Amino acid sequence: MDDIYQEIVRVKAEGEEAALVTVVGASGSTPREEGAKMLVRLDSSILGTIGGGSLEAQIIMEAVKVIKQGKPKRIRWSLTASEAEEEGMVCGGDLEVFIEPILTSPTLYIFGGGHISLALAKMGRLCGFNITVVDDRAEFASAERFPEAEVIFAEGFTKSFPRVKIDKSSYIVIATHSHQHDEVVLEWAVGTPAKYIGVIGSRTKNETIFSHLRARGISQEQLDRVHAPIGLEIEAQTPEEIAVSILAEIIKLRRSA
Numbered sequence: 001m002d003d004i005y006q007e008i009v010r011v012k013a014e015g016e017e018a019a020l021v022t023v024v025g026a027s028g029s030t031p032r033e034e035g036a037k038m039l040v041r042l043d044s045s046i047l048g049t050i051g052g053g054s055l056e057a058q059i060i061m062e063a064v065k066v067i068k069q070g071k072p073k074r075i076r077w078s079l080t081a082s083e084a085e086e087e088g089m090v091c092g093g094d095l096e097v098f099i100e101p102i103l104t105s106p107t108l109y110i111f112g113g114g115h116i117s118l119a120l121a122k123m124g125r126l127c128g129f130n131i132t133v134v135d136d137r138a139e140f141a142s143a144e145r146f147p148e149a150e151v152i153f154a155e156g157f158t159k160s161f162p163r164v165k166i167d168k169s170s171y172i173v174i175a176t177h178s179h180q181h182d183e184v185v186l187e188w189a190v191g192t193p194a195k196y197i198g199v200i201g202s203r204t205k206n207e208t209i210f211s212h213l214r215a216r217g218i219s220q221e222q223l224d225r226v227h228a229p230i231g232l233e234i235e236a237q238t239p240e241e242i243a244v245s246i247l248a249e250i251i252k253l254r255r256s257a
Contacts, residue, residue: 003047003048011041015170016041016104016168018041018042019040019064019067020038020039021038021097021098022100023035024096026096036048055079066100067101069101070101071101072099072100072101073099074097075097075099077095077097105169106195107130108131109132109134109173110124110173111172112140112181113133113137114140118145118146124148125148130151132149132151132152133151134152134155134160136154137177158184168195170192171254172192174199190218190223196254198228198246198250201228201230230245
């Protein structure tokens, strides 16, 4: 049990996601007693057990769904005679489990304080993301302009890098006011464990940046992580529509396995 709690602390610290399964009801012949726990990670790996077998496999699948949906769930199973026999029990019983998500609040890091960033910060906050904005122009990186942001850095982009804590629950959008700044931020971003990295720009502009980075030793594998052009293809035109397409792509990735 201590190992499970220690793993929960590690999951939260590393920005990962998991689900804690607890047996809250057991009657008849069931594989584990009330209070038994199992931690399920997003890749379906587990720590602990609630009995093994096909029943546990079903619960693991449900736990992965809980992680994706971010909502707890209570489920009751009645073991049939055949299922009980498979689990090595004489007769069946009823088992009830409570599955709670162990999630780290996702943070959306927006590099650049322009019109698209304004809309993205508003929508991102509504969708449950913590917002951090970075821009080297004080007039574009302010609490007045971005009231939704918990953190704002009005300083040079490279100066902000050591102060930004990126983990596996981090999502990075690069939309600065120049191609040169986009390139600098992207070179740093591909070396982080961020779950999402997207850069605004045309295919031609992005390929130019990619070629520069490859020449400086950035691998193609690192560049393959980058979403460029950014966002889902919805024929977006206005800053608000582009922000919708970006956030939709982020949410799609966040809720996938």
